[in-house]
Every structure is written in C-alpha cells, then in structure tokens.
Amino acid sequence: MLTKEELPPCPVATTLMLIGNKWKIFIIQQLMDRPFRFGELRRAIPGISEKVLTDNLRAMEKDGIITRAVFPEVPPRSECAPPSRSSTPTAGA
DSSP states (O other): OOOGGGSOSSHHHHHHHHHOSHHHHHHHHHHTTSOBOHHHHHHHSTTOOHHHHHHHHHHHHHTTSOEEEEEOOSSOEEEEEOGGGOOOOOSOO
16 A cells, blocks of 8 residues: 555545556446455456456555455455455455
C-alpha cells in the first residue's frame, strides 16, 4: 500500500493512478455486487485474460482496494472483494 507521501496531492490524480486502467474499472464494477472467486470473475469480464486479471488483482490488493480471503478447504478457495465486504481471511494469502 502506498503511503500518503507517495500519492499525488490531487485526489483525481490519486484515483487515476490507483484505478486508471480499463480492467480495474470492470473488476471493481463486478466486485461491488458480491465477492467473487477468480474463475467467476474471469467469466464475468468478457475479454480479460487470466494474466491480466491476476496482475490487476495483485496490484489492487497491494494498494488496499480489494482484499483476498483464503478459506481452509480442499480444494483451496479464495474470494476477492472490496475491503468493507470481504470475508475474514483464515489463512495467509
């Protein structure tokens, strides 16, 4: 997550820096309804590749835009959601 000193002073510039590409907008749009598993999210966003989705989810998690909850099940299950709607993670990501 970036510190306050690392962010631009303008709120609009900060927003564009954090969610400025087209895929992040589509990801956030989907996650506003409910938490999604990776495969569900990939199917819900037409045209996005697995690599692009993975890279964007990692960047958004690093920036604190989304959280990833990992559940101790076999097979492993994880969900991505905005921080306020996330399930409590039970294992390290």
